[in-house]
Amino acid sequence: QVQLVQSGAEVKKPGASVKVSCKASGYTFTSNYIHWVRQAPGQGLEWMGIINPSGGSRSYAQRFQGRVTMTRDTSTSTVYLELSSLRSEDTAVYYCARGGARGGGDFDYWGQGTLVTVSS
Amino acid sequence: DIVMTQSPDSLAVSLGERATINCKSSQTVLYSSNNTNYLTWYQQKPGQPPKLLIYWASTRESGVPDRFSGSGSGTDFSLTISSLQAEDVAVYYCQQYYSTPTFGQGTKLEIK
Numbered sequence: 538q539v540q541l542v543q544s545g546a547e548v549k550k551p552g553a554s555v556k557v558s559c560k561a562s563g564y565t566f567t568s569n570y571i572h573w574v575r576q577a578p579g580q581g582l583e584w585m586g587i588i589n590p591s592g593g594s595r596s597y598a599q600r601f602q603g604r605v606t607m608t609r610d611t612s613t614s615t616v617y618l619e620l621s622s623l624r625s626e627d628t629a630v631y632y633c634a635r636g637g638a639r640g641g642g643d644f645d646y647w648g649q650g651t652l653v654t655v656s657s
Numbered sequence: 658d659i660v661m662t663q664s665p666d667s668l669a670v671s672l673g674e675r676a677t678i679n680c681k682s683s684q685t686v687l688y689s690s691n692n693t694n695y696l697t698w699y700q701q702k703p704g705q706p707p708k709l710l711i712y713w714a715s716t717r718e719s720g721v722p723d724r725f726s727g728s729g730s731g732t733d734f735s736l737t738i739s740s741l742q743a744e745d746v747a748v749y750y751c752q753q754y755y756s757t758p759t760f761g762q763g764t765k766l767e768i769k
Contacts, residue, residue: 572758582699582707582750584758598757632706639712642754643697647706 559633570636680751
């Protein structure tokens with residue numbers, strides 16, 4: 538069965554960076570895009586960007602340009618999200634989600650989420 | 658970016674009654690070349706990631722109960738639960754992927 542398993546919770550200080558991993562299993566890793574979506578406490582869903590595990594191409598939401606980097610490791614079927622220059626507003630649950638077969642922007646499987654807390 | 662606006666923000670419905678959530682996009686999400694609306698609906702329960710319910714505006718994901726249905730085209734969409742069950746209490750989000758993905762603000766569904 539398809540699974541996306543994310544790394545554990547992180548606590549970071551303002552100005553630091555965080556790197557979250559998302560390990561895929563149960564399907565051919567290079568066949569589907571992976572998206573990152575975040576959710577601040579009590580708030581809605583915000584799309585951050587997309588990576589193509591096949592060739593590594595990526596696209597980021599404009600508001601995160603310059604602070605976000607998405608990478609992948611095909612040998613371990615893992616994608617990574619790195620967010621730098623953290624501020625308190627980046628406190629959120631970060632989800633990876635697989636792009637489905639209906640255009641790639643339908644998120645058919647989700648990771649369990651990784652809570653990132655930014656606090657001094 | 659396309660702005661997605663849901664209404665209402667919250668909704669209380671009696672068990673067994675119909676619940677309808679609306680979603681409006683600031684521009685069309687209908688791709689004319691294949692007549693497909695790139696619009697999905699998700700259900701999110703507390704402490705869980707969202708779950709895909711509906712894609713292409715009206716197609717149920719595998720395993721989703723048939724009391725859930727989606728309708729609409731272009732810029733106006735609806736999610737209907739025909740007979741509310743206790744397990745349907747959740748926040749519901751619409752999302753478009755005609756362009757850079759964006760979500761509605763969410764609608765909280767409760768039992769009256």
